[in-house]
Amino acid sequence: MKQTGENYEEISTEDLKRLSKQAEKEAAPSAGRIIWNEFKADRPALIALVIVVAFILFVVIASLFINTSKMMETNILDYFDAPFKDGFLLGADAGGRSIAQQLIVGSRNSIGIALGLTVISSTFGIAWGLISGYFGGFVDWGMQRVYDFMMMLPMTMMIIVIVTIINNYNAVTLTLIFSCFYWLGTSRLIRSRTLAESKKDYVAASITSGTNPWKIIFREVMPNISSLIIVDTTLSFAENIGVETGLSYLGFGLPAQTPSLGTLIANANDPNNITEYWWTWFPAALEIIILCLAISYIGQVARRAADSSQRKSNK
Template identity: 80%
Template sequence: MEENLNKHSKISAADLSRLSKEADQEATPSSAKIIWGEFKADKPAFIALFIVVGFILFVMIASLFINTPKIMETNIMNYNAAPGTSGFALGADSAGRPIFQQLIVGARNSIGIAIGLTIISSIFGICWGLISGYFNGYIDWGMQRVYDFMMMLPMTMMIIVIVTIIKNYNAVTLTLIFSVFYWEGTSRLIRSRTLSESEKDYVAASKTSGTGSFKIIFKEIMPNISSLIIVDTTLSFAENIGVETGLSYLGFGLPIQTPSLGTLIANANDPNNITQYWWTWLPAALLIIVLCLSISYIGQVIRRAADSSQRQGTED
């Protein structure tokens, strides 16, 4: 009798182990696995991911070995040196400064500002949209009037005025200035989704059980819209690279002696540079195009991963 019971218990343990493994295999995969599966299924997107991550790591590390004040010194003996001459891999500009080193440092500055702007504006916009959409009523009305006021302001002109008033500023200061104006789009997107999420049963059940409002907002609603947040943040990053580049091109971004992709493209303002000295602006322009297209492609894959009806990858 005892032997039969032991045998039965062993069989049951084996069956339980097998069933547990099967359950793990059939369980819903995590968001990270789904996204990774989409990248593996889409080779161009995988290449775009490799380009973006690899280039960011390269410029961040390579810029540590570049003496920025040194490369920004004027050397008229190397006036518009062609690529490959006098040791200039990508040539020199009208002041004899190496384009290749400026491109690395400028890309680091532009990408660094875009990352900082994306983090700050996304965090503020997400919190603003979540709180506004959840509480609704008078709180939502008041917060949306602030939003409407900010949207009425001409952002580009306001930034130009602020930059003109501030005499001494750097990349950190510029990032904070941008962040004051570039949270509205994220806020409106998150608010609209939060309004619909707040009407669902799980939120009503949490309220009934006495769960605090902020716990519901940040521990229940926010995880359920995480795919939307990831997609919006990714696409905002590509957009924010263009924000700094455009203002630096106009002369209202980083200071003149601080390299950026925008200041390099501004070399195209000289007609001679467009026709004869193309290396002073074309590498930076091509770099921005490749980066923005790659990031946008990555954002599309993440968006597709968030929609089960459009997924191409298969989970093992």
């Protein structure tokens, strides 16, 4: 037995590389490939993906060419210009400001905040849930009491109060304020899966192999719940677009001179605008509906890719 074992030491590095490549070809498809196959099998979701990606790219690039401060100047002569009048593609609002331009810059702001919020709150929530669920015992107890306390706070009111107290805030600080409150749901979800996952034998095997707890949490357990993470993050992105929009609509979001989807929809507060000047709020509302719908389609594909029994693609 030992002799045959020693034969392997005569394998050259090239052989090793060749064998590695060969073996790698036969390896199971990666998560990325599975998701892509799933997109190909679901046409509406593929269209949704194209819409979302193209729209975000368009908004980001186009807003680079727009001079925001000039755009936000009041021009009384263009008061409620209808679409296609005076070169306003989507008309103008009460201040004679271009709706189309506001829509582009506003979308960039809103999506940027939603994206930042998703990244920060999901990262924090995932880490919180993983650590709490894996260690259990007193650590879990303590972390869950912090969670309970945060859960108890009236979220929207707290944000409004903080925004009112702080005088100088911009998109970045607003994102951070939101992030303080929006990691909660994610953390509970991740914790529950971690509790189940960390009881499995492969974690015990890693412990007996002498791997340290942090490595087990982030390199062993986390990849195994990655499907859940992807689904949750995608869906919470759609939700987070609504967070900033809703608050700006109430007048507590971004400052007045910074356009966002919420401030555009806030135009609908005026009954006149609803009936006569529909172009001031309608495009923004439509955009939110399409965007959230598209993202939730994408989320469903991610969900299906995560659960092999739901998959539509045969591969």
